[in-house]
Amino acid sequence: MIAAENHNQGYTYIELLIAAVLAGIVVLGLSGVVGEALQTQDVAHEKNSLARQGSEAMQHMLRAVLQSRRLLLPLNDNPNTNWPEHIREETVPATAPIGSSTRATAVLAVTLPEYVDLDKDGWPDADNDKDGLIDEDLPNDSQHDFAPGIVLIDDDGDGSVDEGATSAEDDEDGTEDEDPIDGIDNDGDGSIDEDPASDVNGDGCSGICGVDDDNDGIVDGSGSGDDDEDGTLFDDPYDPLVFYLNNGVLMERMPVPWNQDGIDTPDGPVDGRDFITSALAENVTRFRVERIPQSDQRYQMVELILELTSPDTGEVFSLQTQVRLGGTL
Numbered sequence: 001m002i003a004a005e006n007h008n009q010g011y012t013y014i015e016l017l018i019a020a021v022l023a024g025i026v027v028l029g030l031s032g033v034v035g036e037a038l039q040t041q042d043v044a045h046e047k048n049s050l051a052r053q054g055s056e057a058m059q060h061m062l063r064a065v066l067q068s069r070r071l072l073l074p075l076n077d078n079p080n081t082n083w084p085e086h087i088r089e090e091t092v093p094a095t096a097p098i099g100s101s102t103r104a105t106a107v108l109a110v111t112l113p114e115y116v117d118l119d120k121d122g123w124p125d126a127d128n129d130k131d132g133l134i135d136e137d138l139p140n141d142s143q144h145d146f147a148p149g150i151v152l153i154d155d156d157g158d159g160s161v162d163e164g165a166t167s168a169e170d171d172e173d174g175t176e177d178e179d180p181i182d183g184i185d186n187d188g189d190g191s192i193d194e195d196p197a198s199d200v201n202g203d204g205c206s207g208i209c210g211v212d213d214d215n216d217g218i219v220d221g222s223g224s225g226d227d228d229e230d231g232t233l234f235d236d237p238y239d240p241l242v243f244y245l246n247n248g249v250l251m252e253r254m255p256v257p258w259n260q261d262g263i264d265t266p267d268g269p270v271d272g273r274d275f276i277t278s279a280l281a282e283n284v285t286r287f288r289v290e291r292i293p294q295s296d297q298r299y300q301m302v303e304l305i306l307e308l309t310s311p312d313t314g315e316v317f318s319l320q321t322q323v324r325l326g327g328t329l
Helices: 013-066
Strands: 071-073 087-091 107-111 240-246 249-255 275-281 284-292 301-309 316-324
Touching: 013 107, 013 240, 013 275, 013 301, 013 316, 240 284, 249 284, 284 316
Parallel strands: none
Antiparallel strands: 071 107, 087 284, 107 240, 240 249, 249 275, 284 301, 301 316
């Protein structure tokens, strides 16, 4: 009698080895797929993070420009220098400055919009004297910050900060009070009305000569530095809202109506040195602001470019837009 064939014998060593090799190949392939999926997820997360930061920062700046009445920086291009004042651009890593400027810096500065009321007293913070008007009675230091131009800011793009003999040099050009508010480029630097004296229109009268500015029945009733005829001299300066780069971080500098710096001299606790700063976006590798020249002085356009780069993946997110100053007013 022939014995039955045994079909239950185990796998041979060769068969097991082949199975192990095949399983390893499958696992290796799956791990590659999983790794690629995770890497794709990381890249997508970085893109979303950059897009969120960049979009929020851009919207912040756009709102400020749309609801501000005056663009403080950049200045118009000065024909007497060899770098463009109307374009301010800064990159990380830093690019070489143009002409004899010693450092390329980007800055956007506008006068504080009326929607800002940080102390919630019902008055716009920009209405310093609470008379219902904004920026109508400037001192010769138009930001009231005791520094040439805007304190701690390179106003004219030459690479230096707060250079000048006195705080009355609102454009950091070495000469003070040479450009009253009259719609004319009195000093030939390409900018208009950027460096007024405390008598902002330069007519030697309180308010406008021969005009009852505040409708109180009295014409030119006080000193020439009282531009709104309210009896108080230069009590409503510009309040600059400033955006700039600090080591790859886009910063917002907001003026505040309280004594933030703890200094109450020489003429009171609140002045242009009182502000708070906050970070709007990190990993910014390019910030560009251009004051676009306009033939019609009634409108001022500003171009903004913001570029963010991920330090981990190298992903780049860029935004570019043009906006009209005071476009929603």
